[in-house]
Amino acid sequence: MHYGYLISVLDQIIKEAPDKYSKLYNKNETDIEKINQCRARAFIHLYLKVSFGITDFSEREHTLTDKGYDGGIDGYHIDQDNKVIYLIQSKFRANSHNFENKEISLDEILSMEISRILEGEEHDEHGNTYNGKIKQLQREISNISDIARYKYQVVILANLRGYSVHQLKRLTDGYPVDVFDYEKTYNGLLFPVLTGNYFTASDIIIPIDLSNKSSGSKISYSVETKYSECEITVLFVPAIEIAKMMRKYKNAILKYNPRSYLDMDGRTVNDAIHTTIIGSNTNEFALYNNGITMLSEETNINEKIGQKNKAQLRVKNPQIINGGQTSFTLSRILEENEAKAEDVFNNKEVMLKVITVSECEVEKKLQLIDEISVATNKQTPVINADKFSNDEYHKNLQNKVFNLVGLLYERKRGEFSDGLKDGYIKKEQVIERNFFWRVFFASNGKINLGFQKRLFQKNKFPSLEKITDREIARASTGVKVHNALSIGLNAHSQKIRKDLYAKVFIATEFLVNAKDASNDDAIQASIPVIEDVWELFISTAKDNPDSAGYINKVDRKTGLPTRHFSLEKYLRNSRFEKEFIHFIDLRRDEINAILSRCINEQVSSIL
Numbered sequence: 313m314h315y316g317y318l319i320s321v322l323d324q325i326i327k328e329a330p331d332k333y334s335k336l337y338n339k340n341e342t343d344i345e346k347i348n349q350c351r352a353r354a355f356i357h358l359y360l361k362v363s364f365g366i367t368d369f370s371e372r373e374h375t376l377t378d379k380g381y382d383g384g385i386d387g388y389h390i391d392q393d394n395k396v397i398y399l400i401q402s403k404f405r406a407n408s409h410n411f412e413n414k415e416i417s418l419d420e421i422l423s424m425e426i427s428r429i430l431e432g433e434e435h436d437e438h439g440n441t442y443n444g445k446i447k448q449l450q451r452e453i454s455n456i457s458d459i460a461r462y463k464y465q466v467v468i469l470a471n472l473r474g475y476s477v478h479q480l481k482r483l484t485d486g487y488p489v490d491v492f493d494y495e496k497t498y499n500g501l502l503f504p505v506l507t508g509n510y511f512t513a514s515d516i517i518i519p520i521d522l523s524n525k526s527s528g529s530k531i532s533y534s535v536e537t538k539y540s541e542c543e544i545t546v547l548f549v550p551a552i553e554i555a556k557m558m559r560k561y562k563n564a565i566l567k568y569n570p571r572s573y574l575d576m577d578g579r580t581v582n583d584a585i586h587t588t589i590i591g592s593n594t595n596e597f598a599l600y601n602n603g604i605t606m607l608s609e610e611t612n613i614n615e616k617i618g619q620k621n622k623a624q625l626r627v628k629n630p631q632i633i634n635g636g637q638t639s640f641t642l643s644r645i646l647e648e649n650e651a652k653a654e655d656v657f658n659n660k661e662v663m664l665k666v667i668t669v670s671e672c673e674v675e676k677k678l679q680l681i682d683e684i685s686v687a688t689n690k691q692t693p694v695i696n697a698d699k700f701s702n703d704e705y706h707k708n709l710q711n712k713v714f715n716l717v718g719l720l721y722e723r724k725r726g727e728f729s730d731g732l733k734d735g736y737i738k739k740e741q742v743i744e745r746n747f748f749w750r751v752f753f754a755s756n757g758k759i760n761l762g763f764q765k766r767l768f769q770k771n772k773f774p775s776l777e778k779i780t781d782r783e784i785a786r787a788s789t790g791v792k793v794h795n796a797l798s799i800g801l802n803a804h805s806q807k808i809r810k811d812l813y814a815k816v817f818i819a820t821e822f823l824v825n826a827k828d829a830s831n832d833d834a835i836q837a838s839i840p841v842i843e844d845v846w847e848l849f850i851s852t853a854k855d856n857p858d859s860a861g862y863i864n865k866v867d868r869k870t871g872l873p874t875r876h877f878s879l880e881k882y883l884r885n886s887r888f889e890k891e892f893i894h895f896i897d898l899r900r901d902e903i904n905a906i907l908s909r910c911i912n913e914q915v916s917s918i919l
Contacts, residue, residue, distance in 0.1 A: 313717070314498045314502065315408035320735070322355060325369075326350050327339055330369060336353065337354075344406075352378075352404035353376060356387045357369070358505065360372045362500070363501075364391065365511030366389075377449065379443055381436060381442055381443045382446055383425040383436055384425055385401060385426070386401050396465050398465050399426060399467065400467045401416075401467070401468050403470035412471075412494040415470065416471065421483045424466070425437060426485045426487060429442070434447070464487045466489045477489070506728060506736055507727050507728060509564050510562070511560065512564045513629070513630055515627070516630055517624055517625070518664075519623070520613070520622070521622065530547040533546075537680060539680040540670045545611055545666040548661040549625065552657035552660070554604065554642050558643035559646055562643075568631045569633055582641045586644075588600055589645050590649075592660075594659070597662065598660070603664065603665060604632060604663070606632050606635075608666050608669075609629045610627075611625070611626070613626075625666075633684055642662075701745075703771075706745075713784055713787075720743055721745065721748050728742045745768045746767050746768050750813060751816060752790070754813035754814070754816045755783075755789065755793075755820040756783050759892065760888070762813040762816075789823050790817075792832070793820065796835050796836060797815055797816070797842070798812065810880075810883045811846060814892060818841075818842045818846065819838055822904055822907045834911045837910045850879065854877050860881070860885035861881055
């Protein structure tokens with residue numbers, strides 16, 4: 313599943329290639345060998361995009377050196393902020409087995425002629441002239457005025473196991489090595505790009521227009537709180553600068569925000585922002601919008617930058633804790649109107665409130681952030697469940713679920729919005745948090761818990777240490793079973809069909825031990841068995857005169873007492889779960905035999 317997500321991302325990156333790169337990235341290519349060559353280049357693009365926040369395709373392509381006589385270097389990046397030059401070698405594998413198991417050979421690493429290239433040699437060890445991109449790298453390094461302050465880092469995008477840090481350095485002329493094996497690729501490159509949470513802002517600079525601000529660029533105010541002393545800075549900034557910031561940093565700048573971008577749930581507010589920006593040539597947006605609240609560790613404003621009516625705002629380690637919907641919507645407007653962005657955003661500003669928090673204990677800081685977030689949120693209400701979305705418990709569970717079974721557990725509303733918009737993932741691949749827990753409980757035999765509403769809002773879950781890998785595997789199978797059973801049911805039907813979760817338990821109880829249990833064909837073949845087991849169970853319950861599903865009524869015409877079996881009543885009764893599991897245990901061998909035959913022979917069952 314992980315590799316499938318990776319291929320989807322790489323193929324989408326290929327589609328983003330401008331027409332001038334059509335020879336390198338043929339979007340209509342059908343030759344699988346050439347497709348894999350495109351994916352190999354896109355793999356380096358993925359690393360550059362996630363690790364350094366380079367969103368522009370051409371900017372990334374500029375630093376790819378992978379072709380003949382490249383000295384074993386496939387790409388590079390010069391990080392001017394941190395004074396590090398990254399030299400990349402990548403080995404993309406064309407199938408999941410090789411990607412996760414095949415290692416790069418030592419000969420391939422030894423082929424990196426790092427010292428020769430950095431020393432300015434024009435030819436490789438065999439006398440061949442280095443290609444133009446390697447010479448470009450040499451020129452760019454030679455043009456760095458303070459090159460003495462820079463360090464070098466070798467990056468290997470491939471599996472390489474069993475070697476110590478010192479051994480790897482000996483293979484790369486003494487330079488430190490960072491290895492992105494398949495696990496680090498899935499966790500450190502793939503998952504962050506799916507959630508739009510990959511490149512963290514350290515410092516941001518926002519230009520400010522002073523031409524219509526007779527009283528100065530800002531209002532500042534010191535506030536003493538029970539947690540820490542804070543400095544509040546309020547000013548109006550160009551809306552386009554917020555859009556650019558959000559486009560670059562995405563969800564990485566919303567870590568403390570209780571939710572991410574809400575496409576559908578926030579449509580009314582988002583549409584209003586869109587209309588005000590697009591449909592007006594004047595600055596009504598500054599009046600209508602409630603503004604953005606940003607957290608900062610250090611804030612500076614300089615009004616003397618050598619430009620008339622201009623100033624700069626610097627914010628260290630910024631995090632938006634309110635106004636995320638506004639910021640994200642502005643970035644979407646920018647993406648949709650790239651060619652005419654200056655006209656669309658001309659003179660439009662948004663109020664920015666920057667809260668600079670003095671150093672204090674982490675726990676106190678987080679408590680203060682939580683209280684500010686709740687108090688300042690007005691436009692799109694924060695529901696109680698959102699407040700738990702940033703708990704370390706749910707962050708760790710999300711990582712565990714993705715690592716083990718590749719499920720995209722949506723702990724925070726809207727966090728996969730960017731992956732959906734960019735076509736990296738499909739809507740049905742995102743597992744809504746309440747749905748995940750219903751299936752998790754049901755597939756692991758706690759069916760009554762699976763029936764409850766607002767599970768996430770109650771936030772009463774087993775400790776992470778007690779959740780086993782097997783239970784998560786069952787939940788993964790349970791999601792597929794639930795989706796297969798739900799085909800043809802409308803949303804209303806699914807809400808009242810509580811028997812779906814009982815059927816999920818039947819399937820996971822037996823499929824989890826079957827070969828290829830999560831295979832779609834195996835699940836489809838098991839559906840008739842699941843339905844038959846359920847019908848037999850209900851028939852047995854109806855035959856039991858003491859069943860909790862019976863309702864005593866009086867016939868209106870005859871006045872005589874009657875009994876009616878209600879499935880809804882039975883499902884709500886606390887006895888249901890115990891009786892259902894007891895029934896399954898009694899027929900375990902029979903069900904298992906029939907289910908195995910159906911999966912192996914792809915035939916229907918009759919109990």
